[in-house]
Amino acid sequence: LFLIVCMFVFSRLADLMEQHQEELATIESIDSGAVYTLALKTHIGMSVQTFRYFAGWCDKIQGCTIPINQARPNRNLTFTKKEPIGVCAIVIPWNYPLMMLAWKTAACLAAGNTVVLKPAQVTPLTALKFAELTALAKFPKGVVNILPGSGSLVGQRLSDHPDVRKLGFTGSTEIGKQIMKSCAVSNVKKVSLELGGKSPLIIFNDCDLDKAVRMGMSSVFFNKGENCIAAGRLFIEESIHDTFVERVVNEIKKMKIGDPLDRSTDHGPQNHKAHLDKLVEYCEKGVKERANLVFGGKQVNRPGFFFEPTVFTDVQDHMYIAIEESFGPIMIISKFSNGLRANATEYGLASGVFTRDISKALYVSEKLQAGTVFINTYNKTDVAAPFGGFKQSGFGKDLGQEALNEYLKIKCVTVEY
Structure with missing residues (x-):
């Protein structure tokens, strides 16, 4: 029943975002400078698609059974469970404010976590409108939290906070290195980084x-x-x-x-x-x-x-x-x-x-x-295709099934009987 409810609220949120797509595109255009037609099709359009895609994953997160001790195969049972991490922080950039929010938040929530999201200081408006839509979609209180502010203050606090167990970040390589260091020193948070490119x-x-x-x-x-x-x-x-x-x-x-x-x-x-x-x-x-x-x-x-x-x-x-x-x-x-x-x-x-x-x-x-x-193409990203870099462009994936693993922990259980 819980999983059905999760799928339902995700789908309802996607419907609400689509119903408000022109308003969201206008806000995005004013806030980020994106051409309205692009904001409507890509910034908003792909955000809606992302939540619809991850709605379908809510009831498909599962572990597996593993054969062990082949000499006595009927005496042991080993299986894995994929569990939510807990409180996750997400810090996003200013170039695609709503789409970057959707790429990370949808996977985070589908995996069963709660999220504290810090939008870029210069582009907070669609994130605040998104929070309003999550309330209309009947997300439980405290599941989605939007915390605007500067990176040096709010972003640093999220990196340092002992109750945050995962931080997902998109931004510059320079800031990504600082975040990785802070997350290690604080409580060895799980980190995923999508950083610079050339x-x-x-x-x-x-x-x-x-x-x-x-x-x-x-x-x-x-x-x-x-x-x-x-x-x-x-x-x-x-x-x-x-x-x-x-x-x-x-x-x-x-x-x-x-x-x-x-x-x-x-x-x-x-x-x-x-x-x-x-x-x-x-x-x-x-x-x-x-x-x-x-x-x-x-x-x-x-x-x-x-x-x-x-x-x-x-x-x-x-x-x-x-x-x-x-x-x-x-x-x-x-x-x-x-x-x-x-x-x-x-x-x-x-x-x-x-x-x-x-x-x-x-x-x-x-x-x-x-x-x-x-x-023979370029910029052709899709919600089902994993996205992330190598080397100093970071590690971890947004989008696709692989994105869920960024917000899950795997527990292995072995039973002898």
């Missing part, structure tokens, strides 16, 4: 060039570049490099930059001024290191935190912009003829390959050190 996108000359240009632009400029899996560096085969760059610049010139609530806008403002200033500084470093600034590189001459979609070419491996994540609409292009340097990064969140040769694509996908590999 995802390589490799485009071979035998690709579908029309699609590669379209998806290459999406890989960088989607959600104003404020996207954890954004292609941080494009490797373009030399024979198509110039054509690719020319076509990208022509398409950028067609993009409409403006009010995110305008349904015809393609590119909205960056999230906040400090981030905009970092993007300006990032491009100045690229120019100083003599990368070729082909287009953009500066703030748009209009009120608001608007930054031009930007393209750099002739980027060398040692350059700052080849190493560090921008988290903005800045395309970093390097050409190649022989050999690739796609794994020459401390990050390993996502990656991509464009080629008509499926054998080549699968071979490269095996060699790429990244938690996600896209072949």
Whole structure:
């Protein structure tokens, strides 16, 4: 009966989110700067799908029986049980405020835990609206708790608190390291971290060039570049490099930059001024290191935190912009003829390959050190597919069945009879 109730309230919450999707998209757009049409389809749409997906898992969390002592198999019974961890803390970023909430909270609650969620200080509004919807969906009091505030105060307190047994975090690698240290010192909390990225996108000359240009632009400029899996560096085969760059610049010139609530806008403002200033500084470093600034590189001459979609070419491996994540609409292009340097990064969140040769694509996908590999597409995440990185992009998974294990503990029981 309890599991049926859980499935019911999850489904009711998803229905309420869908009923309020236009309001949620408007709040998300105002709060984060996301273009309304994208906020409605992706920020809100995928959040609804996530809760519907995990509603189906509520009654399917189960252990297994394990044969032991094969010499006397009928004298022992060993089985495992998957149990909730208890109080879980979740700290989310500002680029996809509601979607990041949904990715972590849905799995956490489906596993039977209670959650204390800290939204980003600059984007708390959809989290507060979400709390209202959980009350309307009849979630028991105390199961979902939203605690806005700064990371240095609220986030640190959650990391340190002895009653919190699990912390899930999405954000920068620098902050992730601090959280991991605090969780270890406090009470050895279970931790999952989805951190920075510098995802390589490799485009071979035998690709579908029309699609590669379209998806290459999406890989960088989607959600104003404020996207954890954004292609941080494009490797373009030399024979198509110039054509690719020319076509990208022509398409950028067609993009409409403006009010995110305008349904015809393609590119909205960056999230906040400090981030905009970092993007300006990032491009100045690229120019100083003599990368070729082909287009953009500066703030748009209009009120608001608007930054031009930007393209750099002739980027060398040692350059700052080849190493560090921008988290903005800045395309970093390097050409190649022989050999690739796609794994020459401390990050390993996502990656991509464009080629008509499926054998080549699968071979490269095996060699790429990244938690996600896209072949002839990009940004194609799904609620049923596990998502998470390698190396300094963190560990643990959001979405899919694997996400449930981040919020469960496994108990092994052995009986002799």
